[in-house]
Amino acid sequence: MTVLDRETATLLRDAVAKHAERHADGAAIRSRRATLPGPRAAELAEMAQQGWLALAMPEDGGGLGIAAAAVVAEGLAGCFTSDPLAGLFLAGRVLALTGAEPDLMDGLAAGTAQPVLAWQEGPQDFPLPSAKTICAGGKASGGKGWIAGAAGASHFIVSASDDGEPVLVLAAADAPGLVLTQQFRADGSAMGRLDLRDVPVRELARGEAAAAPLRRALDEGSVLVAAELMGHIDRMMALTIEHLKTRRQFGKPIGAFQSLQHRAADMFVRRRLARAVLEAGLSRLDALPDAAAHGMQAARLRARLNDSALWIMRESIQLFGAMGITDENDLGLHVKRCLSLIGWLGNSAEQRRYFMDLAAPGGRLAEGGI
Amino acid sequence: MSGADPDWNGMPEAEFRGILSAFIEDECPAGLRHYPHRFPAETTMPWYRALHRRNFIAPGWPVEYGGMGLTPDRHLIFIEEMESAGTPWLHDAGVRNLGPAIIAWGTQEQKAHYLPKMHAGEHIWCQGYSEPAAGSDLASLQCDGRIEGGRLIINGQKIWTTSAHVASHMFALIRTNRSGPKQEGISFVLIDMRLPGITVRPIENLSGHPDFCEVFFDDVSVGIECILGEPDKGWAVARSLLGFERIWAGSPKRALKVLLALRRQMEERGLLTGDYWRDRLAQAIFDTQDAQDMYAGFADLVRSDGKVGVEISALKIWSTSVFQRLSELLLEVAGSDAVLAGEGASDLLAPYYESRAPTIFAGTNEIHRNILARSVLGLPKSD
Numbered sequence: 183m184t185v186l187d188r189e190t191a192t193l194l195r196d197a198v199a200k201h202a203e204r205h206a207d208g209a210a211i212r213s214r215r216a217t218l219p220g221p222r223a224a225e226l227a228e229m230a231q232q233g234w235l236a237l238a239m240p241e242d243g244g245g246l247g248i249a250a251a252a253v254v255a256e257g258l259a260g261c262f263t264s265d266p267l268a269g270l271f272l273a274g275r276v277l278a279l280t281g282a283e284p285d286l287m288d289g290l291a292a293g294t295a296q297p298v299l300a301w302q303e304g305p306q307d308f309p310l311p312s313a314k315t316i317c318a319g320g321k322a323s324g325g326k327g328w329i330a331g332a333a334g335a336s337h338f339i340v341s342a343s344d345d346g347e348p349v350l351v352l353a354a355a356d357a358p359g360l361v362l363t364q365q366f367r368a369d370g371s372a373m374g375r376l377d378l379r380d381v382p383v384r385e386l387a388r389g390e391a392a393a394a395p396l397r398r399a400l401d402e403g404s405v406l407v408a409a410e411l412m413g414h415i416d417r418m419m420a421l422t423i424e425h426l427k428t429r430r431q432f433g434k435p436i437g438a439f440q441s442l443q444h445r446a447a448d449m450f451v452r453r454r455l456a457r458a459v460l461e462a463g464l465s466r467l468d469a470l471p472d473a474a475a476h477g478m479q480a481a482r483l484r485a486r487l488n489d490s491a492l493w494i495m496r497e498s499i500q501l502f503g504a505m506g507i508t509d510e511n512d513l514g515l516h517v518k519r520c521l522s523l524i525g526w527l528g529n530s531a532e533q534r535r536y537f538m539d540l541a542a543p544g545g546r547l548a549e550g551g552i
Numbered sequence: 553m554s555g556a557d558p559d560w561n562g563m564p565e566a567e568f569r570g571i572l573s574a575f576i577e578d579e580c581p582a583g584l585r586h587y588p589h590r591f592p593a594e595t596t597m598p599w600y601r602a603l604h605r606r607n608f609i610a611p612g613w614p615v616e617y618g619g620m621g622l623t624p625d626r627h628l629i630f631i632e633e634m635e636s637a638g639t640p641w642l643h644d645a646g647v648r649n650l651g652p653a654i655i656a657w658g659t660q661e662q663k664a665h666y667l668p669k670m671h672a673g674e675h676i677w678c679q680g681y682s683e684p685a686a687g688s689d690l691a692s693l694q695c696d697g698r699i700e701g702g703r704l705i706i707n708g709q710k711i712w713t714t715s716a717h718v719a720s721h722m723f724a725l726i727r728t729n730r731s732g733p734k735q736e737g738i739s740f741v742l743i744d745m746r747l748p749g750i751t752v753r754p755i756e757n758l759s760g761h762p763d764f765c766e767v768f769f770d771d772v773s774v775g776i777e778c779i780l781g782e783p784d785k786g787w788a789v790a791r792s793l794l795g796f797e798r799i800w801a802g803s804p805k806r807a808l809k810v811l812l813a814l815r816r817q818m819e820e821r822g823l824l825t826g827d828y829w830r831d832r833l834a835q836a837i838f839d840t841q842d843a844q845d846m847y848a849g850f851a852d853l854v855r856s857d858g859k860v861g862v863e864i865s866a867l868k869i870w871s872t873s874v875f876q877r878l879s880e881l882l883l884e885v886a887g888s889d890a891v892l893a894g895e896g897a898s899d900l901l902a903p904y905y906e907s908r909a910p911t912i913f914a915g916t917n918e919i920h921r922n923i924l925a926r927s928v929l930g931l932p933k934s935d
């Protein structure tokens with residue numbers, strides 16, 4: 183698979199940073215909470231124009247792998263959210279990895295189609311349950327939830343079970359028997375719920391050819407979330423350090439108190455660790471063909487980003503004092519966005535379970551053993 | 553030294569591991585394996601010399617000085633092979649710490665005299681920096697050196713000197729000038745411990761081992777050529793070593809060793825079938841492997857920039873904290889067995905004791921937090 187070269191990464195990073203700076207509008211984010219399509223980093227057309235939606239493409243179709251998508255997600259934290267990137271990326275990766283529906287993939291990259299992935303059925307489903315949604319005779323029935331990017335979706339890629347075999351099927355958003363409703367996340371962004379009653383579908387893949395791409399796409403989606411968390415960690419940290427330098431009490435900046443200096447230092451440790459783990463992981467992931475090795479790397483990376491984010495959120499709020507719990511402070515936008523991300527595609531407990539399930543008993547640690 | 557060494561960095565990883573583990577099987581006696589403390593020097597010297605003969609004693613040195621010239625990734629693999637085979641700790645402050653300083657600051661004569669003997673284990677080195685009144689505030693050190701006709705006459709005391717009771721030599725910070733600011737006027741001195749006037753008193757530590765010592769100097773006379781770098785400018789030499797020392801102190805190898813013990817204990821006690829202990833083990837693995845990622849990242853930086861940089865403090869804090877956490881988890885895993893004083897590999901308390909030290913040596917973790925706050929985050933001076 184692709185290894186992102188330094189130059190391309192820098193170009194991409196700069197373009198995303200420019201976009202995020204122009205769109206870092208906390209008031210706009212607040213006003214779009216709990217509306218549809220909700221707070222977003224960019225409209226579809228603009229994301230497509232920037233080339234961000236094509237990143238999910240197969241390598242020979244111009245895709246650049248998870249490392250490139252991660253650069254975009256991380257940078258978009260600068261405008262408080264990367265939506266609707268992750269939802270589309272998940273669907274794009276499933277299409278790319280199964281090789282099914284190339285036209286739909288092209289439409290996604292061009293911003294003219296909006297396929298999203300509907301895999302999850304319960305709150306504890308990560309890493310991957312066997313779907314209760316049934317597909318038989320070209321018709322699917324069941325329920326799906328936590329569908330990112332569902333508002334305005336053109337297609338749903340649905341995981342289901344056909345005669346005990348896993349399948350991935352495609353349903354048009356306007357298909358008969360399909361009902362879409364929305365729930366809102368902590369940051370006011372929408373997640374879709376899908377009710378399917380004998381919905382006509384087209385099969386994309388079956389058996390291992392369905393299960394393996396779905397598994398890998400979820401790993402990659404989980405890493406994409408981690409990359410966005412990194413962006414929020416950096417920004418929360420910057421806001422907090424600035425506050426420590428400017429807020430004065432007892433006749434001095436509060437950052438002169440050694441107890442707060444040590445807490446700031448420990449925040450830095452968490453941030454630096456998260457950065458190291460993210461970069462090391464991204465440099466390896468695309469080159470890990472083995473599903474277990476890929477999953478274990480993704481799980482460890484994501485768990486660290488979850489944990490560091492929670493740490494930085496907690497400490498930032500505390501060091502801001504009462505200002506830390508106001509909605510007016512932009513810190514809160516990052517906090518709520520992190521809360522919307524951490525529990526999706528695998529919180530840390532789920533990542534640890536996933537990791538242990540993949541590990542080979544008795545093997546060497548460095549080679550995925552436990 | 554042998555120019556026939558293979559390309560350690562270029563060969564396939566499995567081959568590299570294979571060569572190392574075969575070497576360990578052949579040369580490192582079972583009785584020395586998985587011992588949680590440091591053996592006396594005479595016990596481990598045959599193993600030290602075997603490493604020397606095979607050119608494995610200085611994995612981090614450049615090849616031209618008899619090192620292996622390993623890349624950070626390979627160095628980690630080297631450490632992992634050594635740790636998982638349970639090879640013993642060595643009295644190796646020389647190759648680990650002083651060697652790179654001599655390579656960087658030494659004269660031709662100093663390099664020719666000291667490096668080969670260090671490599672061969674003929675000289676065993678200890679580090680004489682700390683004094684009773686100069687701990688974290690190291691620059692306030694007072695051990696006195698008077699220059700008299702080409703000789704340096706040393707009087708005073710060092711403390712917490714690891715391996716001083718087995719060392720043949722000490723690299724020490726000595727105050728040779730009292731007129732300027734405290735960082736100026738310190739010389740970096742290479743001292744033969746067998747000289748008259750030196751008294752060594754071992755100090756027993758919590759685990760009951762004499763690992764460090766007090767060292768007293770009473771009119772000890774060394775030649776002026778024993779000063780490394782310029783006289784009075786030893787602080788700069790010592791500082792240049794701090795980087796190496798911090799990478800070493802931040803190495804995840806100690807945590808990795810406990811992780812391997814944890815896994816063994818969990819397995820033996822049949823705990824790996826339940827969700828609870830599996831979750832605790834996963835966390836321990838994440839904490840350790842994440843430290844490895846951070847370590848490898850810093851090691852890469854050193855390789856490309858030649859400098860360590862102040863952010864390294866984050867690695868030291870993380871790795872040493874993980875080491876402590878894992879040692880405490882090991883006690884939990886052991887249940888009431890943890891209260892029993894064991895022996896050798898079954899000494900479950902040993903990692904607990906051993907993990908207390910790295911948060912204190914090589915700059916206490918509090919000092920590293922000060923460094924991060926001031927030098928990395930730019931927070932104002934505290935009072």
Ligand SMILES: Cc1cc2nc3c(=O)[nH]c(=O)nc-3n(C[C@H](O)[C@H](O)[C@H](O)COP(=O)(O)OP(=O)(O)OC[C@H]3O[C@@H](n4cnc5c(N)ncnc54)[C@H](O)[C@@H]3O)c2cc1C
Nearest residue numbers: 679680681682687688712713714909912913914916918919
């Ligand atoms: C196992 C071991 C081996 C050692 N080996 C050697 C050796 O071979 N050679 C050698 O020279 N030395 C050695 N040392 C000594 C080591 O370098 C010192 O212990 C260390 O520098 C701390 O000094 P101290 O012990 O005097 O503690 P102190 O400096 O007295 O510190 C006591 C406590 O106060 C805290 N503290 C001090 N100053 C500050 C501050 N400014 N802000 C916040 N907190 C502060 C410290 O973090 C610590 O918690 C060794 C130590 C250990 C534990």
